[in-house]
Amino acid sequence: MxxxxxxxxxxxxxxxxxxxxxxxxxxxxxxxxxxxxxxxxxxxxxxxxxxxxxxxxxxxxxxxxxxxxxxxxxxxxxxxxxxxxxxxxxxxxxxxxxLLMDEVIACYSTQPIQLKMSTSNLKIRGMVRSMAPTSQESYAKISENKFQNPLKEPLSTFAADVDAASYSNVRRMLKAGTLPNPDAVRVEEMINYFQYELKSPTNGDPVAIHTEYTQAPWNTEHRLLRIALKAKDIPKDKLPASNFVFLIDVSGSMFEANKLPLVKSSLKMLVDQLRDQDRVAIVTYAGSADVKLQSTAGNEKMKIKDAIDALDAGGSTAGAAGILKAYQIAREHFIKNGNNRIVMATDGDFNVGASSDEDMETLIEKQRESGIHISLLGYGMGNYKDSKMEILADKGHGNYAYIDNISEARKAIINEFGGTLFTVAKDVKIQVEFNPAYVQAYRLVGYENRLLEAEDFNNDTKIGGDMGVGHSVTALYEIVPTGTRSAIIGSVDPLKYQKVPTPEAGRRIGEVATVKFRYKDPNTDTSKLKQALVNDDVQALEKTSTDLRFATAVAEFGMLLRNSEFRQKSSFPALIARARVAKGDDREGYRMEFIRLAEDAEALWKAQRGE
Structure with missing residues (x-):
């Protein structure tokens, strides 16, 4: 019973x-x-x-x-x-x-239009453009560099930057049939997306400097100075042991196919590059931060990949908590004289805890002195927060790439493995002194968000850019030669109460400029100084390197997309023709892709103007 x-x-x-x-x-x-x-x-x-x-x-x-x-x-x-x-x-x-739909957008107009969105579609000039409800991308405002008079501003100083996120992000917009927000177009990142054939340093230095001086293709009365830095190459088996922390955004906004699924594929590519001496931990964040995988040896690839595959998206986005947790884990497994780096994959859309651009700057500045670098991999569209990603990279001894497809992931993670993840020179700064005997005015093309005060160049507490293994950095200056009449540089009336220096204040010794750059070894805090002279020897553009001619095409492309007030005689046909001639070997096809992209942009440009 x-x-x-x-x-x-x-x-x-x-x-x-x-x-x-x-x-x-x-x-x-x-x-x-x-x-x-x-x-x-x-x-x-x-x-x-x-x-x-x-x-x-x-x-x-x-x-x-x-x-x-x-x-x-x-x-x-x-x-x-x-x-x-x-x-x-x-x-x-x-x-x-x-309330979430207030946005500045650029569509079928040469200027951004402030609109209050209350519907998912916007009709302009007879064309309907879908405005997805998550179309809340944010970009830091860019105020273009203007021409400077070397009698008043003889020094131009900036942090050398190797980020390339802007190009792939702009490519994503153009392929979607939309001209980009002008503030998404950072010309220096467009230029530095491409690899250039430069001689590596041969004297034991981590970085070599190269210059070229030619005519500006968009105004042949002006000159163009190219300054290029090339970091040393190190064989993969000679790279230092790595302590990686994968910091992965698994919030609800990462659900789409071009976000978390692409993140997983990208990071598994990186896992395949690991050596036995490398280690990886995985930290995720949504509503809170969690450690999904304790630090694991690089030879346990299946264990690491299984942890990546198990990730799922859902919840809010506590990005700041995730960053703090990742730095904590990285410090716990710190490798002295090794490569200690956080690899962060996110759309940047933080909404829990510290989340503003200012919060991110304060947060990362407190962490960067730990000797831990950060690489940002950006994903997605609609709610993408480029401004936060850029701040984290620029202020955190890091670099930043935008991953819009698996080919871009392969480029950033496999083709440029060393450059993306192994720093050979940190706090790299460039300072150029222009000789007014030869230079009436000059303008740095791009780098608006990396400008430094003149005195920052010698101040080792002021951070510069980081350069990875094999990476190159190119900067272009447009120069108005002394004595050239040029309306674009403007003029002011003579001063009444003081004498104005004349070009004779410069020295006609055949030197247009002196280029100086500073850098620190990755494990030191004291910078070293190198310099090079630029002589008044102007090469015809067609006699310069294919790399310089191609870089000028990319710069011209960027100025047109920005509708720059300094674009002068820039045109899509001219830059496309120049890029075709300067395509070079192009084994990976990136330059040919640029040419097709410029052709697509030209078609969109004409459609916008009703041509």
Whole structure:
């Protein structure tokens, strides 16, 4: 009798357990008014505290019972609570959140237009352009460098920068049929996206300097000075042991196929490059930061890849907490004289805790003295926060690449493995002194966000740019020769109360400029100084290196996309023709891709103007 009662009791318990699991609740989520499905939306059962996400078709399945309350949320939409009914499939519509839709966009106009968006589509000049609700990308404002008079400003100083994120991000926009936001176009990053054939240092220095002096193709009355730095090459087996921390954004905004799935593929490529002496830990962040894999030897590749494969997206974005946790883990496994680096993969859209651009700058400045560098890999579109990524890289002894497809991941992680992840010179700064006997005015093309005060050049507490193994940096100066009449540089009336220096203040000794650069070895805090002279020996453009001619085409392309006031006689046909002639070997096809991209941009440019 007792056995029968026990069986009955167990059955009751099991039946109770089964009831607590409830049933599969299925549904689909749409955008209100348009019936456009919403992928990646969060569906939270408030009773069980379980969250699921909609798939690419906006569909979801979650365990629950009649009467449960589901909390539906998605970036760019107003959250909504839905009560589960007795039966039937749920069809849920979300309304766009107007407060999240204030945005400056550039579309079919030469100037940005300030618009208040309250609908998912915008009609301009008879064309309908889809404005996705997550189209909230942010870019730091760029105020272009102007021409400077060397009698007043003889020194031009900036941090050498090797980031290339702007080019691949601009490429993504153009391939989508949209001219880019002008502030997304950083001309120096467009130029430095490409590899150039430069001689590596031969005297034991980590960096060599090269210069060329020619005519400016967009104004042959002007001159163009190219300054190029080349970092030394180190064979892979001679690179120092690495202590990597993969810091991965797994928040809800990373759900899309071009975000977390692409992150996984990218990082698994990096895992394949690891050696036995290297180590990897994995830190993730969504609503909070978690350690998904303790520091693991590089020969345990399957274990590392399995941890990457197991990642799923969902929740809010506590980016600052993730950064702090990653630095903590990196410090715990710090390798003296090794390569200690955080590899951060994110769309930059932080929304929990410290999240503003100013917060990121304060946060990273406190961490950068730890001897740990950071590499930023940016992914996605719509809510992409380029401004945060750039700050983290520039202020954190790091570099920054935008990954829009698997080919770009291969370029950044395999083809440029050493340059992206192994620093050979840090705090690299360039200072150019112009001779007014030969130079009436000069303008640095790009580098607006890397400018330094003249006195910062000799101040070792002021950070510069970092250069990795085999990397090169190119900077272009447009120069107006002394005595040349040029309306673009402007003029002012003579001063009344003081004497104005004349060009004779310079010395006609055949030197146009002196180029100096400083750098630090990765494990020291004292800089070293190198310099080179630029003689007044102007080469015809067609006699210069193919690299310089190609770089001028990229610079001209950038100025046109920015609608620069200094573009002068720039034109798509001219730059495309010059790029074709200067394509060179182009084994990977990147230069040919640029030519096709410029042709596409020209077509969009003409369509914008109704040509």
């Amino acid at each position: 007792k056995k029968i009662q026990l069986v009955i009791t167990l059955c009751a318990i099991l039946l109770g357990v089964g009831t607590s699991f409830g049933r599969d609740i299925q549904g689909q989520i749409f955008q209100s008014g348009s019936k456009q499905v919403i992928a990646g939306a969060s569906v939270l059962n408030k009773r069980t505290n379980v969250t699921k996400h909609t798939d690419q078709n906006g569909q979801f399945t979650i365990q629950g019972e009649t009467g449960d309350l589901l909390w539906i949320s998605m970036v760019g939409y107003k959250a909504k609570e839905v009560k589960v009914k007795k039966d039937g499939r749920l069809e849920i519509s979300l309304v766009l959140d107007d």
